[in-house]
Amino acid sequence: MRIALFTNNYLPFYGGVTISVETLRQGLEAAGHEAWVFGPRLAGAQDVSGRIVRYPSIPATTYPEFALAVPYSRRIGRLVAGLDFDVVHAHHPFLLGPAARRLARRARRPLVFTYHTRYEKYAHYVPLPLGLVKAAALRLSAGFAARADAVLAPSTVVRDELHARGVRTPIAVVPTGVDLDRFCPGDRAAARRQLGVAEGEALVLYVGRLDREKSVDRVLVAFERIASTVAAARLVLVGHGTEAERLQERMRRRRQHLDAADLAPIDGEKMWDEVELQQPQRRASRCDAGSRDQHHCHRSPRLPAGWASLSFMTPRR
Secondary structure, eight states, X not given: OEEEEEOSOOTTSOSHHHHHHHHHHHHHHHTTOEEEEEEEOOTTOOOSSTTEEEEOEEEOTTSTTOEEEOOOOHHHHHHHHHHTOSEEEESOSSXXXXXXXXXXXXXXXXXXXXXOSOGGGGXXXXXXXXXXXXXXXXXXXXXXXXXXXEEXXXXXXXXXXXXXXXXXXXXXXXXOOOOTTTSOOOOXXXXXXXXXXXXXXXXXXXXSOOSGGGTHHHHHHHHHHHHTTSTTOEEEEEEOSTTHHHHHHHHHHTGGGOSEEEEEEOOHHHHHHHHTTSOOOOOOOSSOOSOTTOOOOOOOSOOOTTOXXXXXXXXXX
């Protein structure tokens, strides 16, 4: 089959949707299908395939590393028509999602939509009244799902929410895949030595973007409670994002309870090699779409070199 994947997020920008789309692309290709990715033009992109097509884009003023695709291109429209795709797969209900729907309907091909996340949790990035943006995100995302031919949900939680909002399109629950060759438990003792964590000390690990919608503050609140009862526990946050400096400042204000609170650039590939030796952890984010009783982990090809490690320890007793 020849499949078109339309996404607002793609490499070199790192996030859950990017990894999901790239994992899907690789899986489809490995199974003998022809997968094309249509995404935004991003600075520093080094596409590994001629089947990755970039829409013109403009910078996102509220997130410097992100770009917004301009969802119209005559050149790409002609390319899609000439390729005669069997399936068009949209990964967002905005921007390139409607473009995918328009091209699918024009070619009379089925439209599949993956409802990756709770879009209303990202309303703070839009410089308009928060309540208005949240309501619009809920209405537009549910409406887009209702007009698709099939919907993929990453968890039963998302499926049930869509049903509750009146979506009658067939919904299949398909969790995001994990590359088991590149992400699996390994030598925990070696990882602890590399991270400077003694055997027997409690370690809490977060890996991901340090942005508001990821609710990292909930991890910090929980760790403050741990710090009051567990000797020599350590919290390690690995990631980057718009909240990194604020999180660092928050921990500096709490320094009287901690031995260390440091934020510094690290070798992203080296840190990921260390992180992947740890067991998967539960999610903290309110916007992530996994159910509370599931473990999911993403393994990207590498972490950006500018990612940072934010490490907090309780006092030794």
